[in-house]
Amino acid sequence: MKACECGCGTNCQCHLFHKDTIDEVKKTFYKEDEFLKLAEMFKLFNDPSRLKILEATKDHELCVCDLASLLGVSKSAVSHQMKLLKQYQLVSSQKKGKMVYYRACNHHARQMIDHAYNQMKGITQHEKND
DSSP states (O other): OOOOTTSSOTTOOOOOSOHHHHHHHHHHOOOHHHHHHHHHHHHHTTOHHHHHHHHHTSSSOEEHHHHHHHHTSOHHHHHHHHHHHHHTTSEEEEEETTEEEEEEOOHHHHHHHHHHHHHHHHHHHHHHHO
16 A cells, blocks of 8 residues: 555545645744744633723833722732743833833734724624625
């Protein structure tokens, strides 16, 4: 029995119609660990509280107390979210006296959120027109 062109073995049941295209895609494909890190980063945007924090701090420096009041959650809950956002370098912090102020600092993340928001609004508007 002859081995399949895709290289998956002699008992291949797959249908590989565009090997050249697949080979081209593989040249620019992210590595497996990069896909995993990317998926982890997208999980950050899966929490409305974190999105609200990023939105609130895009133009203003806010302390944990301000953010807790704005979001209607505990300071502890905000601190937990800030730890994650700082870990991925999405917010920066600046200590002024005893207070720590946070500001969104990653313009790429900001653009991604804005694009997603505009996409959502476009889809919503499109659905209203149908």
